[in-house]
Amino acid sequence: MAGKSLEHMITGIANGERRAFHQLYDATSAKLYGVAIRILKRRELAEEVVHDTYLKIWHHASEFTTTRSGSPMTWMMSITRNRAIDVLRKRTEARLPEAPEHQDTPSGDPDPLALAVQSAELRALMACLSDLEPDHVKCLLMAYYQGFTHEEIAEELGVPVGTVKSRVRRTLAKVRDCLADDGT
Amino acid sequence: MTAHERDQLAAEYVLGTLDAGERAEAARLIEHDPEFATAVEQWELRLAPLAEAVGPVTPPRSLRQRVVDYIGDDDASPDDPTRQFDQSHRMSISRRLAGMRIAAVGLIALAAVALSVFYALREPAQPGAQYVAMLSDPGLDEIGYEATIELEEQRLLIRSLGPKPPANKSYEVWLMYKDGRKSLTLGLVERDPSEMTKLPVKLKAGDLTGKVTLAISLEAMGGAPVGQSMGPLVFAGPVEQQ
Numbered sequence: 001m002a003g004k005s006l007e008h009m010i011t012g013i014a015n016g017e018r019r020a021f022h023q024l025y026d027a028t029s030a031k032l033y034g035v036a037i038r039i040l041k042r043r044e045l046a047e048e049v050v051h052d053t054y055l056k057i058w059h060h061a062s063e064f065t066t067t068r069s070g071s072p073m074t075w076m077m078s079i080t081r082n083r084a085i086d087v088l089r090k091r092t093e094a095r096l097p098e099a100p101e102h103q104d105t106p107s108g109d110p111d112p113l114a115l116a117v118q119s120a121e122l123r124a125l126m127a128c129l130s131d132l133e134p135d136h137v138k139c140l141l142m143a144y145y146q147g148f149t150h151e152e153i154a155e156e157l158g159v160p161v162g163t164v165k166s167r168v169r170r171t172l173a174k175v176r177d178c179l180a181d182d183g184t
Numbered sequence: 185m186t187a188h189e190r191d192q193l194a195a196e197y198v199l200g201t202l203d204a205g206e207r208a209e210a211a212r213l214i215e216h217d218p219e220f221a222t223a224v225e226q227w228e229l230r231l232a233p234l235a236e237a238v239g240p241v242t243p244p245r246s247l248r249q250r251v252v253d254y255i256g257d258d259d260a261s262p263d264d265p266t267r268q269f270d271q272s273h274r275m276s277i278s279r280r281l282a283g284m285r286i287a288a289v290g291l292i293a294l295a296a297v298a299l300s301v302f303y304a305l306r307e308p309a310q311p312g313a314q315y316v317a318m319l320s321d322p323g324l325d326e327i328g329y330e331a332t333i334e335l336e337e338q339r340l341l342i343r344s345l346g347p348k349p350p351a352n353k354s355y356e357v358w359l360m361y362k363d364g365r366k367s368l369t370l371g372l373v374e375r376d377p378s379e380m381t382k383l384p385v386k387l388k389a390g391d392l393t394g395k396v397t398l399a400i401s402l403e404a405m406g407g408a409p410v411g412q413s414m415g416p417l418v419f420a421g422p423v424e425q426q
Binding site for chain 2: 018021022025026029030031033034035037038039041042043046047050051054055058068070071073074077078081085086089090119121122124125140141143144145146147148149150153168169172175176179
């Protein structure tokens with residue numbers, strides 16, 4: 001899935017080419033669905049999020065620019081994650097059923113198979129994270145991959161919410177500084 | 185808001201730790217505060233590589249059809265009216281589609297019956313066929329595992345979407361039938377599955393057609409001792425040919 005070809009597809013979509021849209025869907029939907037279902041855990045919610053994501057891509061393809069949005073996958077995954085987290089937060093507020101106990105031990109770890117093929121940007125980010133406290137990094141990864149709030153991470157790890165907030169903020173600050181030093 | 189506070193809020197918005205109210209406020213700021221919007225974009229770029237590490241999960245074919253139905257199947261000009269809707273119009277369409285989806289449930293149920301008959305009657309699948317099953321918790325319909333079986337290579341991949349077997353317990357994979365055939369064990373779920381493994385039994389296309397369920401049971405460490413599930417089923421889903 002070359003970034004350049006995805007860019008061409010998005011350019012085509014911005015010009016109203018449905019064929020380009022279909023190609024983009026076929027090339028990227030499994031990845032976006034993987035992101036959504038990892039956060040939401042529910043098939044029907046993940047389908048709604050991916051559905052909405054592609055409609056947004058169709059309507060806003062002309063707004064995509066590599067300078068501001070990053071790679072096409074970065075842009076599309078950001079749309080998917082933001083939508084998934086919005087849905088997750090509303091779901092939590094509506095107090096829908098929580099996951100059962102045996103399922104309530106989600107991994108905050110990245111997928112090892114996907115990690116085997118990683119971009120320079122991911123390698124740089126993982127290098128930054130590898131220099132930090134594992135417990136702190138775990139908080140960040142649980143939030144990113146599972147869509148957990150501070151409170152949910154605190155409950156999961158059995159530590160005070162304030163500790164989680166502090167860990168997350170310090171980790172984010174260090175990531176920002178590390179990537180800036182790295183020139184990324 | 186100081187530059188530091190703005191950057192921190194942007195970072196946590198992108199990371200996803202804000203609650204619904206805070207997210208709504210951040211979304212409002214993105215629209216009205218260019219500096220905050222830029223900070224959000226920068227954090228998207230910093231953290232987005234993490235999403236690369238999420239394994240792909242094949243969405244149902246019906247999702248592609250739903251998206252295509254909305255967009256249309258033929259190329260059209262940039263002046264295509266489907267691209268000219270404002271946000272409120274799109275919301276209205278979404279609501280109408282949601283209503284149509286509810287109305288379509290009956291039709292889908294009918295189609296499911298028709299499909300099951302079709303699958304039961306049709307010729308056995310080709311040897312190179314791939315089968316998938318999305319395994320969800322029976323009570324909550326939350327997907328925990330995705331399974332892929334490659335018949336020609338006789339290989340199985342069980343990918344976790346989060347859950348792991350509890351400590352001192354094993355998850356065991358089963359093919360289960362509603363027509364009286366004996367269940368088949370396909371082995372234990374690895375704690376950190378990442379690649380295809382050889383199936384422990386030789387499977388034929390007939391083993392995967394008809395009303396076949398792939399299920400995961402919770403067993404004592406090492407799996408069921410007698411080739412028959414002893415523990416509760418914790419994830420299950422129908423096997424579908426790709």
